[in-house]
Amino acid sequence: MTRAENDGESAAGLTISENAYRRIRSDIIFGRLRPRQKLKLDGLRDSYGISISTLREILNRLSSEDLVVAEGQRGFEVAPVSVENLKEVAALRLLLETHALEQSFAAGGVEWEGDIVASHHKLATLERRMATGDMSQTELWKRYDWEFHQALISACGSQVLMDTHAAIFDKYLRYQMIALSHRGDIAAGEHKILLQAALDRDAPMARAVLERHVQGGLDHALATGTIA
Incomplete structure (x- = not known):
């Protein structure tokens, strides 16, 4: 199973936060979240069923992996490609x-x-x-x-x-x-x-x-x- 595939699957014992991280990461890898797509926290909260504070933690974590770009006070977007x-x-x-x-x-x-x-x-x-x-x-x-x-x-x-x-x-x-x-x-x-x-x-x-x-x-x- 690819790391990205594993990231997209629920697993017994995972915290809600970890499971959401894996789902969002998989959606970026497989193109369901497109390059440069704005990651609006309200929409993500509804899609992934987690709080805004947890979302910020996840997106900052993905930013450290260069899969998400933090735009300061403007929020986050999916990392571009080149x-x-x-x-x-x-x-x-x-x-x-x-x-x-x-x-x-x-x-x-x-x-x-x-x-x-x-x-x-x-x-x-x-x-x-x-x-x-x-x-x-x-x-x-x-x-x-x-x-x-x-x-x-x-x-x-x-x-x-x-x-x-x-x-x-x-x-x-x-x-x-x-x-x-x-x-x-x-x-x-x-x-x-x-x-x-x-x-x-x-x-x-x-x-x-x-x-x-x-x-x-x-x-x-x-x-x-x-x-x-």
């Missing part, structure tokens, strides 16, 4: 993920392999469905995409690295959802090669494919013309 920021996010994702891949390939065991195979199966199933023109489950597709990439690096041995990568991946995902970027068979083929490289412990191959994968996603998102 070509420059997308390029920075993509580069940072690649830096973190390639390092984690190498560590994970060296340490992963049989259970790690099983997790990779299972996560790829789910992703490939959605990719085949989307190849027929069915785009009705784009959020589920990105959830499975995240799960596969997280599975690949899950044996890296560093929770800090995993958490940092997850936060950057969510920002990269936000751009993909805004651009509705889907590269079809090309991306699906790259995922398949990454799967085999993991099973073969071929870190140089995985690194080369991941570089092509992220750059291809970046180029495709920019080509849509939806990010200025």
